[in-house]
Amino acid sequence: MRVIRLMSLLVVVSIFNAGCLKDGYNTFTCTAKIPEINVPAAEITQVEAYLTANNITNAVKHPTGLYYIIENEGTGNRPTLCTNVAFTYKGQLTNGTVFDQATTPVLYPLSQLITGWQIGIPLVKSGGKIRLFIPPSLGYGSAAIPGIPANSVLIFDVTVIEG
Numbered sequence: 001m002r003v004i005r006l007m008s009l010l011v012v013v014s015i016f017n018a019g020c021l022k023d024g025y026n027t028f029t030c031t032a033k034i035p036e037i038n039v040p041a042a043e044i045t046q047v048e049a050y051l052t053a054n055n056i057t058n059a060v061k062h063p064t065g066l067y068y069i070i071e072n073e074g075t076g077n078r079p080t081l082c083t084n085v086a087f088t089y090k091g092q093l094t095n096g097t098v099f100d101q102a103t104t105p106v107l108y109p110l111s112q113l114i115t116g117w118q119i120g121i122p123l124v125k126s127g128g129k130i131r132l133f134i135p136p137s138l139g140y141g142s143a144a145i146p147g148i149p150a151n152s153v154l155i156f157d158v159t160v161i162e163g
Contacts, residue, residue, distance in 0.1 A: 030082030032111035034118045039065030043135035046153050050094045051133065059133060066119050067133035076126025079163025081118055085110045086161040091154060099147035105161045114139050116154065126163045132156045 044065045051059050051067065059067040079085045085108060090101040110121055116134030124130045134154040136142070144150040 030080075030111075032081045034081060035115055037064070037115055037137050039135050039137045043137055043151075043153075047133050047135050050153060059131075062119060064119055064138065065135050066116050066138055068120050068123060069131040070124055071129040071131060072124070072127070074125035074128025074160060076128075077163055078125045079110055079122050079160060081111050081122070083110050083163050084108065085121060085163045087121070087158055087163075088161065089156055089158045091156045093148070094153050094155065097147075110163075114154075117156070117158070120156075121158065121160060121163070124160055126160055129157070129159045132158065 047065070047067050051057075056069075059069050061067050077083075086105045087108075088102050088105055090098060092098045110118055113121075114134070116132055116138035119138065120130055120132040120134075132155070134156065136151045136153065139152065139154040140148055140150075142150045148154070
């Protein structure tokens with residue numbers, strides 16, 4: 001039983017330190033990187049079709065294929081991929097179905113979230129709000145998860161509480 005607890009602790013510690021290298025005594029350097037993903041043109045067309053159909057003309061296209069609208073830039077620190085980010089959010093599909101939301105702040109390492117968030121969240125500072133239009137390849141891709149069909153465009157409204 002003690003061995004199982006120890007192994008569980010080691011797994012938790014290794015997950016917590018994923019993307020970090022020890023840089024001396026008790027000093028860690030983050031080495032996490034956003035994965036390079038080539039978003040197919042068909043997925044970008046999907047996002048653009050949604051934006052057009054919903055008369056959304058102020059969305060900005062990021063070079064990766066992510067579209068976003070900064071609703072409030074914020075005034076605090078800008079999160080990095082190596083930051084634990086506190087945020088509230090609402091996630092929905094293009095048909096308006098809300099598949100998840102958090103109205104009280106949750107805390108996650110940005111490096112452990114979907115690629116669309118890793119790209120989009122650092123575009124605002126703490127206190128900021130952003131709307132992300134995420135093509136499938138930057139979200140959950142061809143994996144169907146509860147409440148989200150495979151190859152879904154995802155729309156998130158995210159308020160960064162602290163980053």
